[in-house]
Amino acid sequence: MRADAQRNYDLIVRAAAEAIARDGAYASLEEIARAAGVGSATLHRRFPTRWSLLEAVFRDCVRNLAARAGDLRAEPDALDALTTWLHEVTAYATTTRGLADALLNGPAEENDACAATLVTAGEPLLRRAIDEGSVRPDITMADLMILANGISLAAQPMGAAKAEQLLTLALRGIGSAGRPRPHTAEAPPSPAA
Structure with missing residues (x-):
């Protein structure tokens, strides 16, 4: 060019x-x-076509998110690095109104390539968190991307703050039993029958 x-x-x-x-x-x-x-x-x-422009915008962001995952590999806490990156992926997808939906309806091979790029970029972050014992070993990066995208689509009408809240809630479920979780109030005991 x-x-x-x-x-x-x-x-x-x-x-x-x-x-x-x-x-x-x-x-x-x-x-x-x-x-x-x-x-x-x-x-x-x-x-x-509009799709070709959307694809260019999306590919640029995917490259940036992939580079960001590489930067986060140097963070000392593997779980913090992974969750920071997932929050950034979710925030982008949530705030770029209509883009995720438009891309889901675009050519499948393009969507698959972008998804594969993000899965590949996030995999070392996940592997490190699993190796550290802070994430359960049965979690896959593909599952985490589906989770992040689903939250993004569901939260778009409510905004990025709601997406962040939902992602935080969902990510509590990926932690391993060995990692301390934030304290939550215990449910009151059931009344005796």
């Missing part, structure tokens, strides 16, 4: 990411072109 074509591509993807975060997956393509400082024809030449 020529330097000017790459610059236009980057400007369009950046403008699209901002517009999608603000307006959802069906943000105006004309407004995206205007925000990127390119003509409508340039946008459509680079991205002939």
Whole structure:
């Protein structure tokens, strides 16, 4: 790709990411072109369909999330690293209104490639937490991604704070018996019959 074509591509993807975060997956393509400082024809030449633009935005985020997982491998607490990353994945999917839904209805091979990238990126975080004994050994990264995506879709109308709360609640179930859990009040004893 020529330097000017790459610059236009980057400007369009950046403008699209901002517009999608603000307006959802069906943000105006004309407004995206205007925000990127390119003509409508340039946008459509680079991205002939809405799906191709959504895919570019999503792939960029997937690369960033994968890189973030790599950064978190250096964290001293494996469970904290894993849960931090899962919260970031969930927050992105929740706040990028309509993108997860649009991508679920896109070409299956593209969705599978993005999911595989995230599973591969998160696997070392999970493996380390399992090895440390803070996560049960029967947990898989594929299961955690399904959990994060499901929470993201369910919480989108309520926002990222609700998604974070739900993910925290769900993640308490992945801990191993050897790791102390936050104290919860015990249920009162049942009345004698």
